Amino acid sequence: MHTPHMDDSVCCGCHLTPFCIGSEKLRANPEFDSLPVKRRFVVKKNERLIAPNSHFQYLFAIEKGSIKTVQSEADGGELIRGFYFSGEVLGYEAIYSGRYHFTAIALTETHVCMLDYHDFLYYLQSNPELQQHILYLISLQLNVGSYLVSTKADRKLACFLLDLSSRLHRAQMHPEFQLPMSRQDIGNYLRLTAETVSRTFTRLQQNNIISINNKKIGLLKIDVLRQIAEGLTSVE
Amino acid sequence: MHTPHMDDSVCCGCHLTPFCIGSEKLRANPEFDSLPVKRRFVVKKNERLIAPNSHFQYLFAIEKGSIKTVQSEADGGELIRGFYFSGEVLGYEAIYSGRYHFTAIALTETHVCMLDYHDFLYYLQSNPELQQHILYLISLQLNVGSYLVSTKADRKLACFLLDLSSRLHRAQMHPEFQLPMSRQDIGNYLRLTAETVSRTFTRLQQNNIISINNKKIGLLKIDVLRQIAEGLTSVE
DNA sequence: CGCTGGATTGAGGCCGATCAACTTCAGTGG
DNA sequence: CCACTGAAGTTGATCGGCCTCAATCCAGCG
Numbered sequence: 001m002h003t004p005h006m007d008d009s010v011c012c013g014c015h016l017t018p019f020c021i022g023s024e025k026l027r028a029n030p031e032f033d034s035l036p037v038k039r040r041f042v043v044k045k046n047e048r049l050i051a052p053n054s055h056f057q058y059l060f061a062i063e064k065g066s067i068k069t070v071q072s073e074a075d076g077g078e079l080i081r082g083f084y085f086s087g088e089v090l091g092y093e094a095i096y097s098g099r100y101h102f103t104a105i106a107l108t109e110t111h112v113c114m115l116d117y118h119d120f121l122y123y124l125q126s127n128p129e130l131q132q133h134i135l136y137l138i139s140l141q142l143n144v145g146s147y148l149v150s151t152k153a154d155r156k157l158a159c160f161l162l163d164l165s166s167r168l169h170r171a172q173m174h175p176e177f178q179l180p181m182s183r184q185d186i187g188n189y190l191r192l193t194a195e196t197v198s199r200t201f202t203r204l205q206q207n208n209i210i211s212i213n214n215k216k217i218g219l220l221k222i223d224v225l226r227q228i229a230e231g232l233t234s235v236e
Numbered sequence: 237m238h239t240p241h242m243d244d245s246v247c248c249g250c251h252l253t254p255f256c257i258g259s260e261k262l263r264a265n266p267e268f269d270s271l272p273v274k275r276r277f278v279v280k281k282n283e284r285l286i287a288p289n290s291h292f293q294y295l296f297a298i299e300k301g302s303i304k305t306v307q308s309e310a311d312g313g314e315l316i317r318g319f320y321f322s323g324e325v326l327g328y329e330a331i332y333s334g335r336y337h338f339t340a341i342a343l344t345e346t347h348v349c350m351l352d353y354h355d356f357l358y359y360l361q362s363n364p365e366l367q368q369h370i371l372y373l374i375s376l377q378l379n380v381g382s383y384l385v386s387t388k389a390d391r392k393l394a395c396f397l398l399d400l401s402s403r404l405h406r407a408q409m410h411p412e413f414q415l416p417m418s419r420q421d422i423g424n425y426l427r428l429t430a431e432t433v434s435r436t437f438t439r440l441q442q443n444n445i446i447s448i449n450n451k452k453i454g455l456l457k458i459d460v461l462r463q464i465a466e467g468l469t470s471v472e
Numbered sequence: 473c474g475c476t477g478g479a480t481t482g483a484g485g486c487c488g489a490t491c492a493a494c495t496t497c498a499g500t501g502g
Numbered sequence: 503c504c505a506c507t508g509a510a511g512t513t514g515a516t517c518g519g520c521c522t523c524a525a526t527c528c529a530g531c532g
Contacts, residue, residue, distance in 0.1 A: 074466035079385065095375035121368055128361045135357075138374045139331035148385050149315065149427050151489090153520070183479065191385050193521060198480055214479085214529075230310035387521090389488070419511065432488055434512055450497075450511085 007040040007063075007111050014061040014087045014113065015137055019130050035130075036119035043067075043106040050104035056094040058114045062086060065110025066168075066180040069102040070188075080189040082145060083107075083181065087170045091117075092138050107180040147229070148190065154235050156190045157200050158228035161210065165219055175222065179215040203235045243276040243299075243347050250297040250323045250349065251373055255366050271366075272355035279303075279342040286340035292330040294350045298322060301346025302404075302416040305338040306424075316425040318381060319343075319417065323406045327353075328374050343416040383465070384426065390471050392426045393436050394464040397446065401455055411455040439471045 011020075021034040038058065043049050049060065049067060060067075067084040081102055084090045094100045095117070124130055147159035166173045168180075179186075183194040190197070204210045209225055211218035219225060227233045247256075257270045274294065279285050285296065285303060296303075303320040317338055320326045330336045331353070360366055383395035402409045404416075415422075419430040419437075426433070440446045445461055447454035455461060463469045 074468055077467070081382070092371075092375055093378045096372050096379065121364070121371075124367055125364045128357070131360055131367060132357055135328075135370070135374070136332050138371070138378070139328055142329045142374070142378060143332065146317070151427050182477095191387050194479075195481085195522085196520060199520095202480075231313070232310055418509095429489060430511075431490085431513085435488090438512075 007042050009111070011040070011113075012064055012086070012111075014063055015089055016061055016115075016133075018133070019127065036116060036123055038114040038116050038119075040111065040113050043110045043112055045106055045108055047106050048103060049106060049110070049112065050100050050102070052100070052103040054100050056091070056098045056100055056117065058116055059089055059091040059120060060104070061089050061113040061115060063111040063113060065112075066107040067104050067110055068107055068181060068185060068189075069104050071102045078188055079191075080185055083164075083189065085167050085180075088167070089137060092141055107185075150231070152231070152234065153190075153192050153196050153200050154204070154228055155231055156192065157186075157197065157204070158225050160186065160190060161217065161219065162222075162225060162229055164217075175219040177217055179217055200235070207235050209235065243278050245347070247276070247349075248300055248322070248347075250299055251325055252297055252351075252369075254369070255363065272352060272359055274350040274352050274355075276347065276349050279346045279348055281342055281344055283342050284339060285342060285346070285348065286336045286338070288336070288339040290336050292327070292334050292336055292353065294352055295325055295327040295356060296340070297325050297349040297351060299347040299349060301348075302343040303340050303346055304343055304417060304421060304425075305340050307338045314424055316421055319400075319425065321403050321416075324403070325373060328377055343421075386467070388467070388470065389426075389428055389432050389436050390440070390464055391467055392428065393422075393433065393440070394461050396422065396426060397453065397455065398458075398461060398465055400453075411458060413453055415451040415453055436471070443471050445471065 016035055019035045020037065062084050064086050067090060069081045071079045071081050073079055090104065147156060150156045150159065165177055168177050183197045187194045187197045201212050205212050209221045211220055252271055255271045298320050300322050303326060305317045307315045307317050309315055326340065383392060386392045386395065401411065401413055404413050419433045423430045423433045437448050441448050445457045447456055
């Protein structure tokens with residue numbers, strides 16, 4: 001991990017905020033402890049947050065920014081396991097094995113909170129609401145990226161764009177947004193080549209379903225995009 | 237759900253057994269409560285355990301047998317989301333939405349325990365060890381089926397067979413086993429056609445990497461199979 | 473201004489889907 | 503026990519979509 005510098009800005013929150021310092025609830029009931037946040041810091045673009053195969057110790061809450069987790073394959077290829085955006089929590093996959101079987105890299109400047117997992121477990125004991133909430137969050141995680149199994153490229157990309165449009169802005173659906181990752185990253189995630197991603201974007205644009213200008217995406221016909229995402233239509 | 241009949245046989249356990257009736261630990265410390273098991277019953281082959289889109293209320297622990305979860309798609313196709321075998325627990329995916337977005341069907345006669353989720357949460361409060369254990373189990377679940385994103389058919393199937401060989405017998409790796417599901421089910425899970433599954437099996441057999449006789453599988457060269465699973469080699 | 477890496481576009485080949493024929497298997501009833 | 507039947511599995515021929523490789527375009531930046 002590159003030497004991160006501490007973050008003294010105002011926290012804009014994450015999925016664990018209800019249990020964290022300064023939440024409404026905790027201010028009203030100072031007898032409750034807050035989540036044991038180890039420290040907050042900033043990871044710069046293209047810097048590494050987690051080294052591959054390193055020992056699992058922390059969950060990372062992303063306050064602001066975007067992260068990719070990358071698994072290098074035996075054949076030399078790189079597989080992107082997931083993208084994580086503002087508000088989301090990263091690291092659950094590593095609990096079972098005690099190791100992060102991936103590298104985590106910031107796609108944009110990213111503000112992160114570290115939560116020591118053992119402290120977290122200890123805090124969990126005294127907080128049944130968090131017990132329920134954490135099961136909810138991991139359950140959500142189990143359903144993320146289920147569209148990866150689609151076979152058609154246009155379907156995968158339609159799902160991907162719809163997914164991004166709601167996750168990039170803290171679950172608020174936005175029809176316009178900036179792609180934080182490259183075509184290659186998208187391809188590595190969806191198991192397509194960058195060329196196929198590019199071609200499919202072009203076709204979607206030619207049909208006026210999306211607009212695309214480098215990394216700037218606009219969803220023009222969301223209903224059509226949803227139909228493609230469900231496999232009911234194709235482009236061209 | 238078809239009218240299930242109660243199971244009065246001896247329990248052979250599941251991933252939650254350490255917290256359940258009759259475990260070593262609980263017999264030694266009778267002051268601890270046991271997990272609130274609602275009831276045990278048997279689901280016959282091809283019968284339904286969970287109706288599609290039904291309200292989430294229970295986690296299901298599979299004591300013995302095999303289950304598939306099926307999601308019907310808008311285009312009429314059927315996607316198999318997962319297979320569950322002896323010892324495994326089914327239902328985490330439904331926590332976040334409060335609904336099972338799938339059908340669960342028994343592939344073979346299956347013995348199941350129902351756990352009411354609200355009772356489970358209540359029990360969880362008083363049991364930090366279970367808190368830790370359940371996070372471990374769901375973390376494991378997050379990593380199941382990660383090989384689905386492979387692009388090549390032989391690679392998917394190699395991963396699938398290795399996965400099955402260890403999961404079918406309570407995490408004990410067995411080089412010989414019986415496939416509980418059809419070629420079509422395998423295809424729907426791996427996003428291949430039944431024809432491709434059949435052809436790939438045949439090629440693996442011709443190279444003496446596996447033996448296959450209808451549903452009976454033997455893994456002859458596990459090291460080679462692992463290489464294929466990692467994308468280092470192909471068949472033929 | 474040229475450099476560099478990402479993005480786009482084009483031509484050709486391969487793998488898995490599709491469609492169809494055939495074989496094998498499991499279950500049923502005579 | 504065998505004959506029948508429908509489902510599951512295998513095998514073959516063809517087609518199409520994505521990959522591959524290569525050239526070009528473009529944006530950001532010194």
